[in-house]
Amino acid sequence: MKKIKQVLALVLVLAVLGGLFFVAWFGIGASKDGSMHDIQFGLDLSGGVSITYQVEGENGGNPTTAEMDDTIYKLQRRVESELGTTEASVYREGENRINVEIPGATDEIFATLSTPGNLYFIREFNDEGEANYVDNSAEIYGMSLGIYELAEGVTIDSLKESGDIILEGKDVAGAQAGIMTQNGTDYVVELTLTDEGKKKFADATTAAVVNHDTIGIYYDGEFVSVPTVESAITAGVAQITHMSSYESAQSLASTIRIGGLDVSLTELRANVVGAQLGSSAIHTSKIAAMIGLALIVLFMVIIYRVLGVAASLALGFYSCLVVILLSAFNITLTLPGIAGIILSIGMAVDANVLVFSRIREELANGTEVQKAVKSGYSKALSAILDGNITTLIAALVLGLRGSGTVKGFAITLALGIIVSMFTALFITRIITRVLYNLGFKDEKYYGKAKAAGSIDFVKRRNVFFAISCAIIVLGLAVMGVNHAQNKGAFNLAIDFAGGTSTTVVFDELPSTEELENDIEPAIIKAANDADASLNVTSISHQVVEGENTVVFKTITLPEPSRSAVEDVLETTESYAVSEVTYESISATISNEMTKDAIVATILALILMLAYIWLRFRDLRFGASAIIALAHDAAMVIMCYAFTRIEVGSTFIAAVLTIIGYSINDTIVTFDRIRENQHNVRTEDDLKELVNKSVNQTLTRSLFTSITTFIMVLCLFIVGVEDIRTFALPLMIGVIAGTYSSICIAAELWFIMKKKSMSSAKAAGKADKNGKKTANA
Template sequence: MKRLKKGQGIAWLVAFVVILGLLGYYAFTVITGTIKENDDSLKLGLDLDGGVSITYEAVGDKPTDEQMADTILKLQQRIENDLGEESSTTEANVYRVGDDRITVEIPGVSDANALLEELGTPGTLYFIAQKDNDGNENYSYGENGYQLNYDIETLTENGSVICTGKEVTAAQGRAEQDKTTSATKYVVTLQFNDEGTKAFGDATTVAAVAGETIGIYYDGQFVSVPKVNEAITTGNCEISGMSSMEEAEKLASYIRIGGLDIELQELESQVVGAQLGADALRTSLIAAGIGLGLVMLFLIVMYLVPGFVSSLALALYTAMLIGILKAFDITLTLPGIAGMILSIGMAVDANVIVFARVREEIKNGRPVVSSIEAGFSKALSAILDGNITTLIAAAVLGILGSGSVKGFAITLALGVVLSMFTALVITRILINSFYALGVRDAKFYGKAKDPSKFDFVGKKAIFITISVAIIAAGFITMGAMKAKTGSGLNYSLEFLGGTSTTVDFNETYSLADLDAKVVPQIASTIGVSEGSIQTTTVDGSNQAIFKTRNLTLEERESLNEMFESQFQVKETSITQQTIGSTISGEMRSQSTIAVLVAVLCMLVYIWFRFKDIRFASSAIIALVHDVLVVLALYAFARISVGAAFIACMLTVIGYSVNDTIVVFDRIRENHKAIRTENAETLKSLCNESLAQTLSRSISTSITTAIMVLMLLILGVSSIREFALPLLAGVIAGTYSSIFIATQLWYILKLKFASKN
């Protein structure tokens, strides 16, 4: 960056103050609006704000477990694919209730009727021939559009129902160019299974000759009545004639939802409160505010003027992040908060990397102005590699993940982009502006101390042994608990399902009252932690819903007795149902695949950037180490494993890789200066690189840990259960970047030495 004159420095600082003031005021308005729940509020997920709960019941005979599971999966896909953008339903819950009911919980919505109209009634879709075998018209066109001339049962019996949505394997709206006119046309492409292919082929062969139509009937009405122009025998067909892409996508959506294995009817709908309790968001925001203040104070004490500058940049980053979340209506959930914590840590880290470099240049005798330029220049590769690696992971998780994984990825990606902008652009402008104003003495910027002479590599056996012992103890604990309880980890109802207890109290309790008065009594009665109980209220009633692990008959009776004796609730006002998991097996598989692909992509990128597979391998092994250490904590402390577990592990992965890459970047830089692959020389190289980056590693870890620690201290019980393993992940990530990753690279470097 060109050196600024005094007038330019003043102009930049005035512009920054104005921008920060405007964005800060807007962010403050959004935060206060979120706490007060007015129109200025952020869009919050079901766990933080509540939403609409719709319960459907299967029509007809009792469905099989396979039918219910398939229907739940298709409903999840329908909600995420078709309603996600409009209703923030990437965080929706879909789970089984009892034998024949399915509940859909969608955040950020307060109008159940509007949502029901948008979602539609999940039922069966039919493809109906225009005429029956006797030549009678099965449907006709009237004032209200196409109408059936017979009921569906009759049409099925006389063979006029060609097939149903169950035989459709894919439906997609598309825009194509007409080969004759070159105009854009909007179509829906369908693909049938083997059974549907044969039935549709036979029907269209007849219809094409007669010039007839085939009606597509769903939810009590015809959604399309296309004319058959030719026999379709391949199992792939195209419906044309739509006037817009929106119309094509809507028809495709109807066809997809019409492929449910069972027909559902709405049983009830209600507006429910937040799952994490009334104080969860407020205390989280307070904790974040205090944490940011402490982080800024730490930066100023540690880095003087650069620390003050980075605090200003961090304030702008925070205001921008809140503003974008509000402007683009991005849903904020507990996993999203995890993504924000990680991105704040990375924003601080980028500044710390630069300032550590500036101090090194000052120590080497360079003038302050050239030290600043050299610091930004030399820090660039580490910042870019760390952030790009995290962005790659976020992109993969956003594309392949679902639910909380996707919410985490969106927030993380946004935070990473903003952190790079504030660190590489804003911080640079500010520090050069202060220099232009006369803040030029080296004492205001600090001077790097002599690197530690600690033998990090020589004691690698001790460090690796400690890690192996912790991880092994975790697996042993899981094995012992599995033998004792049947489950190695303490899976929550989100993974295993559980019992939903609905209580109609004699008075209206707020969520805060329930958390303070009722939840502790439930926890004591059935022997669970308060944080493992999900509590929601039902608007317009005295009802509250408590979701816990599966309860035995004896526990249910004890719970009923507690409600009767402690809260004077009649037994007839208590209903209990067994509910399925909100995180289905398919969602777990999808999340696992997304994480594995993300890790693979990170490995390839690190390999490409560092031109050495040993760097990539060491980074990934260190990442696995951190995940297993946190997993061991879940096993030791029997922390509830639920949706927050996924967010925690994703945060650990992002933090671990970024931390390790900074150290590897210094090794790469120092390695260019030596020509030998001698073991002692490599050992000295590793020790020197670790010593040079040690203060940065510790500083970044402290600032990130401060944010998490505030959540741990000030958060409600459910937040604390999330914050504790997250704090452990930060500590593990720091430990592995200093004591594990580089040592692994050293071992691999000697074991698989380059031949050149």
């Protein structure tokens, strides 16, 4: 009877897994909600909307560089907040145009990104309480929201001359919808003003209270709100109260944020464009993922037997849950997002490997299987929590403080970490218990840990340090040589350096295969042949939906290369071209976005250091971990320097991926040192402690690295060119992260600990000698 219950339990587990797989693959209902088919892919994987704006400066002329940069950054942040996507691309086109590219092609996107007008706060009522500027203003006096135009004959210029424009959009730092519940529910819009706007608004509202004025908020030809001023507002923070609903508060806050641009934007064109990485990118990524998962399952079953079967089933739960959650929360998945998922898969397996290693150690010590399983989970818990929480801290900070690619990476990484902890700590354990109760009770089904090795890692520390330093120095030398030869220290992609957008109008649109296999190589060859100093290594294209137009993007093409490309396009017999135009485009990753990424990374490292210090009660652990992270990041960067792979948006994702992977690996080694750290009195004791701990966790570190490496290797072998150039630095990073956890981090802690022990010993000796002198 008991065995029947366990069979039913296993059937239930498999049924739930099957149900999750059905939902993940086929979705729910005709809409495919919750399925892989419903996942929103980014511009690089599936295309989206491209909108181009003509920009006029504050005084009506051409915008300054500062105005363009500020507008690009504000548009980037606005798209993120209004449309909930972190994967928009905003960049300069030519001298006075801005291009905004957003994943997907919905009516909401077109409506939200329709021509952003200018925002003004206008003193609306005069001293006698008579309406100045709003048509039918008596009907909306005191109301929170109305859509009304300026009175006949009144213009913005005349309002500026009369001094009745109190604030402009540039004076507003932020606007957010909110809910107040002190005296019932009240929906509000909270405004934050700049320092200059604070002073202006203080003067205006002080006078408005005396004169019973209202202040109309005027945007893009309409009054969108005409609130009453109830008191002087001098702190630079204001509230518009009594909104009809939270949605209307959100709408008004959105309008105010949109209007906070220093320039005027006029929409020139709006198109639906195709994927930047080509049609095969998603297909090959899926194949790579399936092959990688199959190889991981095979590896886990061979190495860990019954435990491997349990982990493989749990990995199936993990994969299905991630797909369902990506779809359910409308998370936009891009190439960097795939990196975050790959990392979390490695960490999901890592948690299982940690537990299994502990179980096998207990079995080797003679513990009965059931007790060994319980003890294994108990002893591995602290390392699992510390490793995942440390990485989760980094993901949360990057998500909150970062923008664009960084935020997208952080979201998928955080999601993956949470799901992986759930499946590793609960699902795997449940399945293991069911399999045990089904009759797999003999320890031969689980295996025993072999005795830990006796490699003297501490003795070889200087060799390890020298190898790392040599690679970094050699990489810096290569960067210096390339810079001296005017090639640039790195091969910067258009994401960082800008480039040339070549728009080609064909008489008949070529197929995807012709674009990728014939036309793109021809453009690259023509551009490089025309200018010996040029090194075009990659190109992307976007097809404009409903037209015979294709936009090719490359690094900056000088005039000889542009002419050569145009000649090739216009003289090829296999297709006909009616028009070729060129535009210079700016970097899609702005200086502000780069600063956001740097600040977020530094803050994440500080918080990670603080957490490790708090948990291990030894700052040396945190310092060693951060230095090891810097080492791993440097190794990834050196990979880009040596190979001359283009440094684009995926560069940031690659570095962050390895930081997240490496810290988890290092924490496991430190956790074992903390566990073994007792009765350490001499340098020999300290050396034995570090060597013992590293040897005990060596197998686990190697196995985790193998499973993560398998996933990335599959992407490298099966993926398209852009994915391969992303996978290569990740493979180098996985190797570097494993190397630093074994050969760098623990050895650095040994050096710091040894120094503190020597200092404490010297201080004690001095104190002892001092007492002897005093007694004498």
